[in-house]
Amino acid sequence: MADISSYSWVPPANKISSLHYDNCDIPSEWLSNFYRSSHEWPMNATRNMILAGYNRYWIDNNITPPKPREVEDWYFNATFINKEKQPRNALVDSTFANCLDQFCSLLPWKGNADFAGRGMLATYATEAIFTTLYITILLIGQYGRRPKSGTWKNRLGRIHEATNESLRPFLDAALLLTIAMLVAANYNFGITIYDPTKAVTSTSCVMSAFVSLFTIFPTIALHTSASHSLRRSKFRTWTWGLIGALTASMMGLFIWAIYITGISRRYYYDGLGLDTSGQLFFERNCLNMDALIEFDNSLLILFAILGLVVLVYLLLRCLWRRPFSKKNRFLLKLRLIWPLLTVLWAVLAMWASFGVFVYYRKNLDSRAGDMSEDHEWSFGQILAIFTFAPVVIEWTSIWWEGAEEGLNGLMSDQYKVYRNDALPQVEETHAEIKA
Structure with missing residues (x-):
């Protein structure tokens, strides 16, 4: 040689x-x-x-x-x-x-389709749009001027009635989606801490945490706007307790994994030898790390705002239960407008967090190639979109048939729905039949 x-x-x-x-x-x-x-x-x-x-x-x-x-x-x-x-x-x-x-x-970067795929993005957008429409219609019905014309009054009344009566399934679907996203985020962080050799990327962890926080805001807006008319209050209290516990657990795991033990940084080099899929390598060399750090900070800010609002609400609840609050004008007025303030804040936070997520999703995926699954539709993502299909069906049936007929269709023929103002007449009819 x-x-x-x-x-x-x-x-x-x-x-x-x-x-x-x-x-x-x-x-x-x-x-x-x-x-x-x-x-x-x-x-x-x-x-x-x-x-x-x-x-x-x-x-x-x-x-x-x-x-x-x-x-x-x-x-x-x-x-x-x-x-x-x-x-x-x-x-x-x-x-x-x-x-x-x-x-x-050219690297085999798969992205984060479970949280940031096209189908999931469509699901988040659908929930945000539906929530905004529902809140707008309910607020117009509660605070807006009602038309004097009989035709318009009937049409708007039907829309408001369909929105109000289909709010329960919408809230149930939103609660289910929130719990599912929180459980997935907890699993992501948990598996990263339990077994550092698992190739769970930082973007996957942060995106799962961010979207799970995002899904909380429409749920808060829907629940606050309808809490005065909803039943099963004890069940929903326990559900919110579960959501609170999952959120606290997720943020604790996030802070532990990212900031305390530094798993996303420390185990990159150790994990590269075991990362046969190339996900950690792509993240370390191809992603804009400054954007990822900003995304981390946005998540912390979002969680801090959510925690602050919850803390203020709990303090106000304690004050409103005290006898002196009934004589305090400020507390009385605050109690009246608090639901409205909460709804408006939740809707604004929902859209702000959605915009931040879309921005960073685009930024972090800017160097991905054809192998990225973020640009594809999967079976699971299509199923996620149809989470809200029952809401559309129920709203349409109530709007088309009216509240009584539409709600009757949800039950077997052993039961029948009546309006509250028709109860005296119904009871009188039943008494005559028995006689």
Whole structure:
């Protein structure tokens, strides 16, 4: 094998990094193949990489380009015999510096489809839009001017009635989605802490936590707007207790995993050897880490605001139960407008958090390639969208048939629904039948 010192075409040490490529096809393909083949250097691709990268240097210095075999001998001797890292590092650094976007797009990054896929994004948007429509209609019915015209009064009355009477299934669906997202987020953090070798990415953990907090806001808005007319209050109290416990657990695990033990940072290097899917490698090298840190901070701010509002509400509940609160005008007025303030705050927080999520989803996915599942629809995502299908069906049936007929359709023929103002007449009729 030839001595590398005899190669006049080899760049000196201070110019070993003078690589230049007309496009990023060769370097990005070379480096992606290296990482996808368990860190084994593909010799043919490496030879072509060197020939293409130093071609400009040889032309500028009037040096005859070497033969492919000479390039292979030089690189093999320098890297594997003399244990020199400079030639290899020059190729790697050049690719990272000039071709990072194309290189990252070739990596098998799968994304976070369970939380950020198109179907899930459509589910979040559907819930936010439906919540806004429901809240708007209910507030107009409660605080707006009612039309004097009989036709408009009947039409708007039907819409308000359908919205009010279908609010219960909507709230139940929102509660179910919130609990499901919180359980998934707790699992994500739990498995990361329990077994650090699991390739659970930071983006997966943070996104699961963020969307689970997002789903709480529409649920708060719906529950507050209808709490005065809903039954099963004890059951819903226990449900909110469960949501509170899951939220506190999730945020505790989040802070422990990200900030205290630093799992997302500490175990990157340990996990890379076990990360056969390449998810941790993509996150460490291709993601905008500043954006990820900002996303972490947004999650903490969101949780702090939610915790502050809950704390204020609990304090006010304690005050409203005291006898002196009935004589305090400020507390009386605050008690009257608190539901409205809570609903408006929850709707604003819902849309703000949704906007932040969409922004960072786009930012963190900007370098993903065709293998990213965030751009695909899965069976589970389609099922998630249909979480709110019963709400649409019930609203439509009540609006079309009226509240009594629409609600009657939800029960067997052994029972019948009557309006509260019709109860005296119904009781009188029943008494006559019995007589």
